[in-house]
Amino acid sequence: MKKQNTRDVKAHLLRGAFYLLLFVGLVVVVALSAAINMPNPASKFSTxxxxxxxxxxxxxxxxxxxxxxxxxxxxxxxxxxxxxxxxxxxxxxxxxxxxxxxxxxxxxxxxxxxxxxxxxxxxxxxxxxxxxxxxxxxxxxxxxxxxxxxxxxxxxxxxxxxxxxxxxxxxxxxxxxxxxxxxxxxxxxxxxxxxxxKQTSQTYNRIVPATATFILPIISDTPFGCLDDSWAATSSTNAPTGRFDQTAVWTGTEMIVWGGTRNGFRNLNTGGRYSPATDTWTDTGTAGAPVARSGHTAVWTGTEMVVWGGNADNTGGRYNPLTDSWTATSTTNAPTGRNSHTAVWTGNQMIVWGGVNFIGLTFNTGGKYNPSTNTWTPTTTMNAPATRTGHTAVWTGSEMIIWGGWNGLSSLFNSGGKYDPVTNSWTATSSSNSPSGRYGHTAVWTGSEMIVWGGGSSDYFDTGAQYNPKADTWMVTRTTNAPSGRTNHTAVWNGGEMIVWGGFGASGVTKTGGRYDPGTNSWTGTSRTHAPLARSGHTAVWTDSEMIVWGGVNSAGDALGDGGRYCGQGTHRDPYPATGFDTESSTDSRASTMSVTSLIKPAIDFQCSFARIRAR
Structure with a gap:
């Protein structure tokens, strides 16, 4: 009997221990479950x-x-x-x-x-x-x-x-x-x-991530992101300081604006990258950036924006938007310092030509810059066009065509030249049926022709012409429905039309523009609804579907820090013209929009203080 009682006690003890362990285990599981599901305000980003x-x-x-x-x-x-x-x-x-x-x-x-x-x-x-x-x-x-x-x-x-x-x-x-x-x-x-x-610690382990639910929004499904012949403002949040005489290039995903001047004397070495996809601006870094300047040029190489010249001697820099970093361009064998020159990108070299220096001396010299080797090679002056500034330049795929401009004194040119960088040689462009001499006009490359338009002398022109370099012939553009005469406007090519906008004319700065179809030799006006404020000396680039204008100066001489996006694709969906005369060797010309637009401000009765050539 005693042995039986002992066995019963042991059994009860074992069962009690088992249930106790089971209870403790359940408590632990519940506690862990609650901890896992409990909001944790102390959760951090991993450092x-x-x-x-x-x-x-x-x-x-x-x-x-x-x-x-x-x-x-x-x-x-x-x-x-x-x-x-x-x-x-x-x-x-x-x-x-x-x-x-x-x-x-x-x-x-x-x-x-x-x-x-x-x-x-x-x-x-x-x-x-x-x-x-x-x-x-x-x-x-x-x-x-x-x-x-x-x-x-x-x-x-x-x-x-x-x-x-x-x-x-x-x-x-x-x-x-x-x-x-x-x-x-x-x-x-x-x-x-x-x-x-910049002075703070680089630790950020105390950042607490948001704990609320995020919702995935529906992306705007407007075809190509815009409606034809319509304007929309660019975001001004975090945009660069207002300026004019800056440069802008299109990289395929963003517009990079850099340099320029606030008032003709206060130059800038800052800029910004504008992304249409997110409608946001990001500052360009200033570490290692070229010194402040205006009247310079910029081209896009595929990986870098190369800026050069301006009223800061013969220096420049290469900007990489991926790394937000600058690399100085060599000055060894670089052309003499100048501003209001032109620049084009050939595929492996930037060619700069013409321009004027701080004492008003104009040039017919230039240089070819190779960013891969950071070296310069001068362009020949044999058979080169006369010295000039306020001209334009386009790249055809095999040649740089420069046209127009003036010598800084009184001579206006209706002449130009075709430069072959491979042979380092010049060929004059025909002057038969060419537009009258002018400065401050624009030029675009269509894939087979150069179209020049606008500009000024003692008056403002609403005329232009199409130049065929293969035939060396000119055909005048119609003036019916053309925009009013102007200078210091911008022009882009959308694949079937040249779109011009803004500038300075007989009535001052303007917010009007026009679209020119070389196939029909006809003009169509651009909408004024929601267009940016009237301006001159701004920049413009062409994206897949729209023209983005930014900056410039208004009628009061105030530098502007805003812009607009103009949807102008029309029925054209191949806006990047072939270069040369072989359609198999086509080139995407979006990157060098600004290389064809002269932003010089000559001293010929502009009746505005900002519109005078700067003798720096």
């Missing part, structure tokens, strides 16, 4: 020190599952770098690689290193942290959602924005954190804040 090795990332940008309902999602630094690479891949895919370039377009990895990707991520995380630590303005969930919504609503390149969203897995959280946060952080920081930010 860059947590994972320096890009190769350690376990999920690529395309493999992270999308979710519109996840909360408390965090991204490691490596995750962010992977997503940044996905973003850069989209932009690089759309970046113009001029077809004259002898080598094929390289891969993104060949032009952007892992370290450079990491630097971009570090930069926007530091800015986000600074907003919280130094200005007590942390970026909120609502702000990130609003920025994502704004991009979707106001995009002018919806196809590119779709690709960006796709590259980020269409995950609203990732889109908010990796696409919206960088632009928002840049915008919210003032210039003074950025200067202070």
């Amino acid at each position: 860059w020190q947590d994972n320096l090795a890009f190769g350690k990332v376990r999920e690529s940008a395309s493999s992270v599952a999308a979710s519109a309902t996840r909360k408390n999602q965090t991204l490691t630094f490596a995750d962010r770098v992977a997503y940044q690479r996905a973003i850069e891949e989209v932009y690089w895919r759309h970046r113009i690689w001029p077809k004259e370039n002898p080598d094929p377009k390289p891969s993104l990895d060949a032009v952007m290193s892992q370290a450079q990707l990491e630097k971009k991520v570090e930069d926007y995380l530091r800015k986000s942290q600074a907003l919280e630590d130094y200005w007590q303005r942390p970026i909120t969930t609502e702000q990130l959602q609003a920025e994502t919504d704004r991009m979707a609503e106001y995009t002018k390149q919806p196809e590119v924005l779709h690709e960006l969203f796709d590259a980020l897995g269409n995950d609203p959280f990732v889109i908010a954190e990796c696409l919206a946060r960088p632009t928002l952080a840049e915008r919210l920081l003032t210039h003074g804040a950025l200067e202070q930010l």
Whole structure:
């Protein structure tokens, strides 16, 4: 009996211990479950020190599952770098690689290193942290959602924005954190804040990610992002300081504006990159940038914007938008310093020619700059056109054609020349039936002809002509329905029409323009509804579907820091003309829009203080 009781006690003890352990286990499971599902206000972005090795990332940008309902999602630094690479891949895919370039377009990895990707991520995380630590303005969930919504609503390149969203897995959280946060952080920081930010620590482990749900917005589905013959304002948030006599190039994904002057005396070495896809501006870096200037030129090479000359002697710089960095151009064998010259890109060289120096001396010299070797080669003066400034230049695929201009004194030219960089030789253009001599006109290349229009002398011209370099012949453009005569306007080619806009005429600055169809030799006016303020000395580039104008000066002499997007694709969907006379050797001419537009301000009765040649 005693043994039986002992066995019963042991059994009860064992069962009690078992139930106790079971109870403790259930408590632990419930506690863990609650902890997992409990909002955690202390969750952080992983710091860059947590994972320096890009190769350690376990999920690529395309493999992270999308979710519109996840909360408390965090991204490691490596995750962010992977997503940044996905973003850069989209932009690089759309970046113009001029077809004259002898080598094929390289891969993104060949032009952007892992370290450079990491630097971009570090930069926007530091800015986000600074907003919280130094200005007590942390970026909120609502702000990130609003920025994502704004991009979707106001995009002018919806196809590119779709690709960006796709590259980020269409995950609203990732889109908010990796696409919206960088632009928002840049915008919210003032210039003074950025200067202070340079002195701050590079740690940002205290940044708390948003915990609310993000919603993926519907991207505007307007065909080609715009309606034909309509205007829309460019964002002015974070845009560069107002200016005129600046340059602008189109890269395929963004317009880069740089340099210029505030009032004819206060020159600038700042600029900005405008993205139509997200309707946002980003400052260009000033570290290593050329000294402030105006009256310079700029061309796009496929990877860099090359600026040169202006009222800052014979110096220049190459700007890489991928890395936001500058490299100085060599001055060895460079042409004499000048401004209001012209420049074109051939595929491997930038050719600059003509212009005027600070004492008013005009040139018929130039140089060929090779960015690969950072070297200059002079252009011959044998059979070169007479010295001039205020002329225009276009690249045909095999030759640079310059035309018009004046000698800085009294002589106006209706002559020009064709320069072959391979043979280093000049051939004069015919003057038979050519337009009358002028300066400050524009010229575009259509694929087979150069169209010049406008300009001035003692009057303002509404005339022009089409020049066929193969036949060396001119055909006059009609004046019926043409815009009023003007100078210092801009012109772009949309694939079937030349679009001119703005400028200075007999009635002062203007906000009118016109579209010229060389096939029918006819003009159609551009809409004035929602057009930017009247201006002169602005810049213009052509994108896939629209002309973007920016900057310039108004009738009161005030420098402008705004612009507009004009949808002018019409029925033409091949806006990038073939170069030369063989359609198989076509070239994307978007990058060199500004190389054909003279922005000189000659001293011939402009009746405006800003419109005089600068004797610097």
